Amino acid sequence: MIFEQIAVGKMSNFSYLFADEISREGFLVDPAFDHEKLLEVIKKHSVNLTRIVLTHHHFDHVNAAGQVKARTGAEIVCHKETARLLQGETSEDRLIDEGDHFKIGAAEISILHVPGHAPGSICLIVDDKWLVTGDTLFIGDCGRSDLPGGNIETLYESLQKIKKLPDHLIVCSGHDYGPARSRTLGEEKRLNPVLLADSLKSFYKL
Numbered sequence: 678m679i680f681e682q683i684a685v686g687k688m689s690n691f692s693y694l695f696a697d698e699i700s701r702e703g704f705l706v707d708p709a710f711d712h713e714k715l716l717e718v719i720k721k722h723s724v725n726l727t728r729i730v731l732t733h734h735h736f737d738h739v740n741a742a743g744q745v746k747a748r749t750g751a752e753i754v755c756h757k758e759t760a761r762l763l764q765g766e767t768s769e770d771r772l773i774d775e776g777d778h779f780k781i782g783a784a785e786i787s788i789l790h791v792p793g794h795a796p797g798s799i800c801l802i803v804d805d806k807w808l809v810t811g812d813t814l815f816i817g818d819c820g821r822s823d824l825p826g827g828n829i830e831t832l833y834e835s836l837q838k839i840k841k842l843p844d845h846l847i848v849c850s851g852h853d854y855g856p857a858r859s860r861t862l863g864e865e866k867r868l869n870p871v872l873l874a875d876s877l878k879s880f881y882k883l
């Protein structure tokens with residue numbers, strides 16, 4: 678699998694490119710701020726981009742989706758709550774929800790609905806190797822729940838859902854906010870206070 682973590686913009690955002698090495702079919706997660714940079718990475722790997730997946734509706738994760746779609750023909754895919762909240766030029770072509778799957782070459786990509794930071798937040802498990810978390814889980818922290826549509830209790834429940842996933846997954850978060858650009862989910866379970874919180878009460882305190 679081709680994998681690239683791409684730093685974009687001035688808010689320490691990450692976009693992600695995944696593609697099959699043989700067919701070159703690929704998808705991009707959270708294109709923002711710098712469509713030319715993202716298109717260059719796509720070109721460098723000779724990727725045929727078929728999907729643009731949005732982890733949630735916040736502008737710093739979607740504001741280059743329209744330009745990337747116009748230049749590649751890829752369809753924009755997101756949760757229905759993200760579609761409801763998208764503004765401006767970007768709109769979805771296809772909805773995805775908890776339990777949905779799609780394939781890129783031999784690799785399977787599955788979707789988890791993880792509301793709390795935003796109502797339409799999703800995680801992607803890619804090829805049983807990577808876990809794309811958007812702003813739900815950062816390295817060493819989690820996203821805020823006090824923005825419109827956020828909810829601390831649902832965020833806590835979503836983090837409990839993530840905690841049940843296998844340790845070997847590599848966490849690919851939506852921002853470069855932590856001590857490393859990525860860590861395994863096993864490391865996050867050992868080191869990240871928001872995953873160590875064992876009750877809603879202790880999560881509230883954090």
Ligand SMILES: [Fe+2]
Pocket residue numbers: 733735794795812820
């Ligand atoms: Fe966000």
